[in-house]
Amino acid sequence: MTPWFIRQPSYPAQLQQAWADATAPRAPDAPTVISTFAGRGGSSTGYHMAGYHELLAVEWDGHAADTLRLNYPALDVYHGDIAHLSVAEVLRRTGLQPGELDLLEGSPPCQGFSLSGQRQLDDPRNQLFREFVRLIDGLHPRVFLMENVRGMVAGQMIRIYQEALDALRGAGPGYRTVSGLINARHLGVPQSRTRLIVIGVREDLGIQPTLPAPQTGLITVRQALHGLPDEQDGMKLHDKWLPVWARTGQGRSFKDLHPRGHMFSHTKIHPDKPAPTILKTVGVQRDGRANNGLYHWRWPRLMTIPELKRLGSFPDPYRFATTGDPIDDFVNAWNGIGNSVPPLMTRAIAQHIRQTILTPGAR
Secondary structure, eight states: OOOHHHHSOOHHHHHHHHHHHHHSOOOTTOOEEEEESOTTSHHHHHHHHTTOEEEEEEEOOHHHHHHHHHHOTTSOEEESOGGGOOHHHHHHHHTOOTTOOSEEEEOOOOTTTOTTSOOOTTOGGGGTHHHHHHHHHHHOOSEEEEEEEGGGGSGGGHHHHHHHHHHHHHSTTOEEEEEEEEEGGGGTOSBOOEEEEEEEEEGGGOOOOOOOOOOSSOOOHHHHTTTSOOOSOSSBBOGGGHHHHHHSOTTOBGGGGSTTOOOTTEEEOOTTSOBOOOOSOOEEOTTSOEEEEEEOSSSSBBOOHHHHHHHTTOOTTOOOOOOSOHHHHHHHHHHHHHTSOOHHHHHHHHHHHIIIIISGGGO
């Protein structure tokens, strides 16, 4: 029997096919989805790849909303504060009645829970899940999916997680839930990115939700970048970091060479492993010199946006809105990829929900 890694199409080919699926006309029986906290389209793209019909995307950031419209011109984008979006307005814009929506999805901002942040219990961003619960309470979707950082179930933050879980289960007619930590690298993404996934199914459907099983095989950085130019040019490392970059091994952080473990946000990527988690923050000076981020293993520069898109499972043709300033555009695109749920991760979860809950045979 031919080994799986020979039978499988290359990662770039799989990503290309996924984009073709995302941009194809929707089937008449396509499941419906509304995406809240949509960002620059990581989740939306995953649902489009899985054949869903996205009826509405909710996002307050202007650059993110412009990026969504740029890639999905027909998509209805609510650009504003989710707290000001009423259930009645959602129903008016989508033409739905309560109970008709297949899937409500949301990734409430996670900075208050992040293990790399200050993790304050009273951070107001920790309460944004309540807006998501409010929409569930009024829309009665068949399924909801909430995604967040793993820090939500670590230490003192677990109190807020339990509060959120109780609220989700009690919303509307009541929901059966399953939750767990899933790493994107097990769902076809060439990046190690662990996320908390909560899936809820409306009680009247009589189905206990499950999480998707890991897929076989990991995709390395080298496999992911196949076909892209291997160029020295890019946002080059600041001169003061060059000696540290030269001494840092592949796949290691600059903090390994610092006596107090600082410089954790500087990492030299390993070509033969999945990429580490792409953080939303990147340091670039006005002269284009890099001060922190993910660095190429061969060239002393930041990963380029085309490279970063591959590692974040954004298709090559995917575009980020531009301002005309190359530094701002680079940072905005990096921020968008680092702050997104990887599209292929969302696609795998969406396919699992469709097969196990939303298809007639699952009920």
